[in-house]
Amino acid sequence: MALADSLNTYRGGADENGHFGLFGGRYVAETLMPLILEVEQAYNACLKDPKFAAELKHLNTHYAGRPSPLYFAERLTEHFGGAKLYFKRDELNHTGSHKINNCLGQILVARRMGKKRIIAETGAGQHGVATATVCARFGLQCVIYMGAKDIERQKPNVFRMRLLGAEVRAVEKGTATLKDAMNEALRDWVANVDDTYYLIGTAAGPHPYPTMVRDFQSVIGEELRTQMQEAEGRLPDSLIAAVGGGSNAIGLFFPFLDDVGVKMFGVEAAGRGLKTGEHAASIAGGAPGVLHGNRTYLLQDEGGQIKDAHSISAGLDYPGIGPEHAWLYFQGRVEYVSATDNEALDAFQLCSKLEGILPALEPSHALAYVMRAAPKLPEDHLMVMNMCGRGDKDVFTVAEALGAKL
Amino acid sequence: MSKVEVRAIDAQGNRITDRFALLKKHKRAGLVAFVTANDPTPGVFMDILEGLPSAGADLIEIGIPFSDPMADGPSIQLSSQRSLKHGTKIDDVLEAVSEFRRSELATPIILMGYYNPIYHYGDQEFAEAAAKAGVDGVIIVDLPPEEAEELNVHLRANGIAMIFLAAPTSSDERLPTILNNASGFVYYVAIAGITGTATADVAAVETAMARMRRHTDLPVVVGFGIKTPEQARAISRHCDAAVVGSAIVDVIAQGLNADGKPDPTLSTKVLEFVKTLATGVHGAWP
Numbered sequence: 004m005a006l007a008d009s010l011n012t013y014r015g016g017a018d019e020n021g022h023f024g025l026f027g028g029r030y031v032a033e034t035l036m037p038l039i040l041e042v043e044q045a046y047n048a049c050l051k052d053p054k055f056a057a058e059l060k061h062l063n064t065h066y067a068g069r070p071s072p073l074y075f076a077e078r079l080t081e082h083f084g085g086a087k088l089y090f091k092r093d094e095l096n097h098t099g100s101h102k103i104n105n106c107l108g109q110i111l112v113a114r115r116m117g118k119k120r121i122i123a124e125t126g127a128g129q130h131g132v133a134t135a136t137v138c139a140r141f142g143l144q145c146v147i148y149m150g151a152k153d154i155e156r157q158k159p160n161v162f163r164m165r166l167l168g169a170e171v172r173a174v175e176k177g178t179a180t181l182k183d184a185m186n187e188a189l190r191d192w193v194a195n196v197d198d199t200y201y202l203i204g205t206a207a208g209p210h211p212y213p214t215m216v217r218d219f220q221s222v223i224g225e226e227l228r229t230q231m232q233e234a235e236g237r238l239p240d241s242l243i244a245a246v247g248g249g250s251n252a253i254g255l256f257f258p259f260l261d262d263v264g265v266k267m268f269g270v271e272a273a274g275r276g277l278k279t280g281e282h283a284a285s286i287a288g289g290a291p292g293v294l295h296g297n298r299t300y301l302l303q304d305e306g307g308q309i310k311d312a313h314s315i316s317a318g319l320d321y322p323g324i325g326p327e328h329a330w331l332y333f334q335g336r337v338e339y340v341s342a343t344d345n346e347a348l349d350a351f352q353l354c355s356k357l358e359g360i361l362p363a364l365e366p367s368h369a370l371a372y373v374m375r376a377a378p379k380l381p382e383d384h385l386m387v388m389n390m391c392g393r394g395d396k397d398v399f400t401v402a403e404a405l406g407a408k409l
Numbered sequence: 410m411s412k413v414e415v416r417a418i419d420a421q422g423n424r425i426t427d428r429f430a431l432l433k434k435h436k437r438a439g440l441v442a443f444v445t446a447n448d449p450t451p452g453v454f455m456d457i458l459e460g461l462p463s464a465g466a467d468l469i470e471i472g473i474p475f476s477d478p479m480a481d482g483p484s485i486q487l488s489s490q491r492s493l494k495h496g497t498k499i500d501d502v503l504e505a506v507s508e509f510r511r512s513e514l515a516t517p518i519i520l521m522g523y524y525n526p527i528y529h530y531g532d533q534e535f536a537e538a539a540a541k542a543g544v545d546g547v548i549i550v551d552l553p554p555e556e557a558e559e560l561n562v563h564l565r566a567n568g569i570a571m572i573f574l575a576a577p578t579s580s581d582e583r584l585p586t587i588l589n590n591a592s593g594f595v596y597y598v599a600i601a602g603i604t605g606t607a608t609a610d611v612a613a614v615e616t617a618m619a620r621m622r623r624h625t626d627l628p629v630v631v632g633f634g635i636k637t638p639e640q641a642r643a644i645s646r647h648c649d650a651a652v653v654g655s656a657i658v659d660v661i662a663q664g665l666n667a668d669g670k671p672d673p674t675l676s677t678k679v680l681e682f683v684k685t686l687a688t689g690v691h692g693a694w695p
Contacts, residue, residue, distance in 0.1 A: 020555060030524060030551045032480040034576035034601055037583060176486065182477065189479045194602035196578055293524045293551065294477060306498040307529030308476040 013260035013336050016327060021210020021297075024333060027326035029209040031296045034193045039296075042200075043211040045116045050218075055111060062107045063222065066140070067097045069104075071223075073230035073387070078357040079373075086380035088373060089239070090390040091227050091255065094363065100392035101223060101251045102133035102204060108219030109202045110137040118200035120144040124188045126153055126181035126247070127318030127365065128160025129392055130204030135169035145169040148187045150180040153317045160396050178311045181247075181321045185295050205248025206325035209296030213325050220254025227387060228258055235385055241266040243376075244389040245369040246339065247283065247319035249328045251391035256337060266338070269328060270372045272314035273341035283312035285324040286332050286339040294322070299329040315344035315404060316364035318392070342371035348404055350374055351394060363392030364400065424517040424545045425570055425593040428467060429628040429649060438645035439467035440690040441630055442683050443521070443654030445488040446471050446502040447495045449661055449671045456676035457661075458509050462516045464680040465687025467650060468630075470548070473502050473522030480550045482605035484655035487662060491669070499530050503542040510543035519546040519572065519593075527560065536563035546570035546593045554586050561590060570594075575621065577601045577613070584624045594628040594649065597621060599635070605655025609634035611643045618647045638689030645693035653686050 016023040029039060049055040063069040072095065076088045093101040113121060121143050125131030131147040138145035147164055151173045154161050164171050177183035185208075192201045206216040224242075231239050242259060244252035246269035259265040274282035282288055285300040292301040294309055302310040302322035312322040331337040342350075350370035354362050362370060369388050377386060394401070402409050432439045442461050447454045461469050474492035478485060495501075506518055520539065527535050527549065539547065547569055552560065554573060561571045570593025578601055579587060588595065597617060599609035614631055621629045632652030635641050645651045660682045664675035672678075 028556050029553065030556055031553065032550050032576075032598075033553055033574040033587065034480075034578050034598055036553045036555075037576075037578040037580060177477065186477050186479050190482075190603045193480065194606065196601045290529070293528055295479070296551070298528075301525070303525065303529065305529075306496075307526035308493060309525070 009263050010334065013331065013334065014257065016330065017210055017214045021214070023327045023330035025291070026298050026329040027210060027213060028298050029296060030293045030298065031209045032193065034196065035189070038192070038196055039209050039211070041116070042112070046112055046211050046215050049112055049115060059108055059111060063104070067103045067107060068095065069222065070226040070230070071095050073227060073234060075234070076358055079354065082357055083374070083377040085382070086377040086384040086386040087382060088377055089385065089387045091223060091387055092390050093223060093251065094366070094390045094393035098129070098133045098136050099395065100129040100133065100363065101220060101254065101389070102130045103136065104222055104254065105204065105216050105219040105250060106130070106133040106137045106202065109215065110141055113143070113200035113202065114141060116200060118198060120146070120195065120199045121202050122146045122148065122188050122191050122199055123202045123204060124148045124181065124184040125204065126150070126184070126320055127316065127363070128153070128157040128164065128396060129318060131164050131169070131171070132160050132167070134202050134204070135164040135167035138169065139167045146191065147171045148174055148184040148191070150178070150184050151175045152179040153181065153184070156400055157317055157396060158399070180312070181317070182309065189295070204250065206250040206253045206327060207248045207295060207297055207299065207323060213297065213327055216250050217253045217257055217327060220250050221257045223251065223254040223389065224256060224258035227255065231385070231387070238262055238265055239385040239387045240264070241268065241384065241386045243268045243270065243369050243373055243386065245270050245319060245365045245391065246324060246328060247272065247321050247365065248323070249325040251389050253325060253327055255389045260336060267336070268372060269337055269339045270369045271339060271341040272316055272319035272368055273343040274313040274315070276343055277341060281313040282341070283314040283319050283321060284341045285322060286329070287341050289322070291329070297326045299326045300324050300332070315347060315400060316368065318363070318365045319368065340372050342368040344404070346371035348401065351401060360390065361394035362390055363394045364397045366391050367394070424515065425468070428515070428517050429594065432467060432649065436694055437691050438648065438693045439650035440465055440641070440687045441468045441470055441632070441650050441652040442466035442657060442686070443470040443472060443652060444657060445474055445485065445492050446505055447492045447497040448488040448658070449491050449665055449669070449675070451495060451501070453671050453676050455505060455508065457679050458505060459512065460676060460680045461683060462513055464683040465691065466516070466683055468517045468519060470519045470521050470652065470654070471502060471506070473499060473520055473526055475523040475526060478523060480603055482603040482655060484605040484658045484662065488658045499526055499535065503538050503544070506542040506544055517545040518543060519548060520544055521548040521550070524549050524552045532560045533563045536560070536567040536569060540567035540569055544569060546572045548572045548574070548596060550574070554590055557590065572596055574598050577617065581620065588625045588627070591625070591627060594630050595621065595625055596652070597629055597631045597648070598633045599631050599644070600633050602633070604633055607634050608636065609640065609644055614644055615647045638685045641686050642689035642693045645690045651690055657682060
C-alpha cells in the first residue's frame, strides 16, 4: 500500500480545508458550517495563547493525574517470551480512560467560546463520563446521547453520568449504537446553534475535530517519548493501540510518526470474525465513503448505505475510523490489524491474572494483537501498548460472555 | 430522432429555469413537493409521483434514502427506512425518474440526499446516469460548497444544476461562498434545525429573503418547517417557491396499517393533500 518509501513528514495534516490527503474534510449541512468554522477559529486562537496551554497543563496534572506511568509488564513479557512489553497507563487517569485528555482540552475551548450547554455522543460511556465530569467541574449543562443498546450494556457508566449531573438521552433509532448517538447529537447541535458546543469524543467528524482531538490526545505519545528515554535511553520499536474512531491510537502514534524506525499497529475490532461480516473493522472490511462530516473508511453495503458494526466492546462498535488513520493506512505508515471478540476476552483474562490489571475491552483488543506478535520478536524489541481504559465498566459484559453469574 | 426525444434533450438543464420563468409570467409562487423514492412501496410511490404535476406541484424533489440522514427529523428518517426496506438504490431512483419522464417533460425533478450513496456510485457515473434519466437538479445535504466541486464538475458537464442550501446561520460574509457556484435555484433553510420539527417563522423568512435578494438573482426556494397550506401560503408571499416534505411524508405514514401495508386510497389521499398545499401557495402572491 505504500506509495513512496517515506514522506518528508507524516505530521503535516490536516490542511486548511481539513483534509488528510483524500480523507477528512467538512461534510456537514450548511446550518452547521458556520459553527464548525467558528470552532476552528476558536481552537486556532487557543493554540496561539500560552495561557491556554498553561491552563490545560495544570488541569492535566492536578485534575486528571498526568503524566500517566509507563509500566514494564514484567510477567506478561516473561509469559510471551519475546518482546519487552510496556503499558502506557492511561487507564489510571481520572475517569478511567484516555478520554479525559480530550475533554479537558475541548471544555476550555467551549468556555472561551462562551458556550453554556455541552452535548456529546458516547459508545462505551467513557467519553460520556469524561464529558459529564468536565461539565460538572466547570458548571456547564451536559446532555449525552447514547444508543439504547449501549445503555443496556454499560449501565455503570450511565449511572455515573447521571451522578455527575448529566442528562443521558437514549437513542432508539437506527441500530441504537454509537453511530446513531452521533446522528442525534448532530441533530441536537443544528437545532441549538446559539448556546451549544458539541464535544466530539473521537478523532473523527468534521474538521477541526480530528485535528483538535489528536492534538489533545498527543500528550500520551509526548509523555511516552520522555519516559522511554528515561527507562531505556532510546525510542520504542513498536507502538500498539486499539482503534475504533482512533483517538487513543492517534494520540500515541502522532508524536512518533516521523520516527520511521518506530513501527505502529492499530488494532480494529474483528467482532465475530472478519469473514462473518459481524465486525467493526472499517479498514479491513470497509471502503472509502462520507459519514458524520468526514471522508474515511466506512462499513457500507453495495448501495453506499452504512452497515451495522459489531464488537463486544461498545467503544469500538462504530462503522468508521478517524480520517487521519485512513490516510496513514493509505500511506502505509501505520499497519492496521484486527482482533476478534474472543481474542479480546482471552487477553482481558490473561492481563487480569498476570499483571493484576483489568483492562477495558478496547485495549484488550490491542493486547490480543500483542499476544500474537510479542512471542515472535527478540528480547531487545521495545513494545508499548496503550492501556487506554480500565475494565471495571466491562465486568458485566465479560461475565455474560464467559457464562458467569454475578 | 423523434420529436419527443428532441424536446427531452432540449429541456435538459433548462427545465428549472423554464419553470421559474413560467411562474413569474403567471405571477405566482411555486410548490415544491418532496417524497422519498419508493416510499411506502415502489408502486404507490410511482402513482404519487405521476400524480404530483396535476395535483399542483410545480417542482418535485425526490429523496434518495440514506441509512443515516443527519439533517432529517423523525418523519423523513422513517420514510428513508421504509424505502430502504425495499432495497432502494440509486439505479431504482433513476429508473423511477425515467418512467416519470415518459409522460411528463416540463416539471423539474430535483434529487435530494446525502453524499455517501452517490460517492459510492461514482460522481461521474451518477451525473451521467441522472442526466440520462431526466434529472434537473441535485441537492446534497452534507456537501457544502467547500467539498462540492468534485461532484459539481460532473453535474455541470451533464447539464444538472447543483443546488446549495443557505441557512439562518449563513452570514453575509459566507453567502458569496455558497452562491458563487450555485445554479438552478437557492434553497433557503427556514429554521436552524432538522426537517419537520420547528415551524418556520414568517417574519424571519421575510427578513432573510431581503438578505438573499441582495446576494443573488437566482430564484429562492424556502423549505424546512412548512407543514400546512396556510403556512405554505404565508411563506410563499416572500419567496419564489415553498418546499413541503415531512407533512406530505406524514400523510403517507398515516395511511399504513399496523403491518406497514398501504391503504388502497393512499396515493389519492397524498395527492389531495398536495392540492390543498398548491392552492395555498398559488394564491399567495397578490
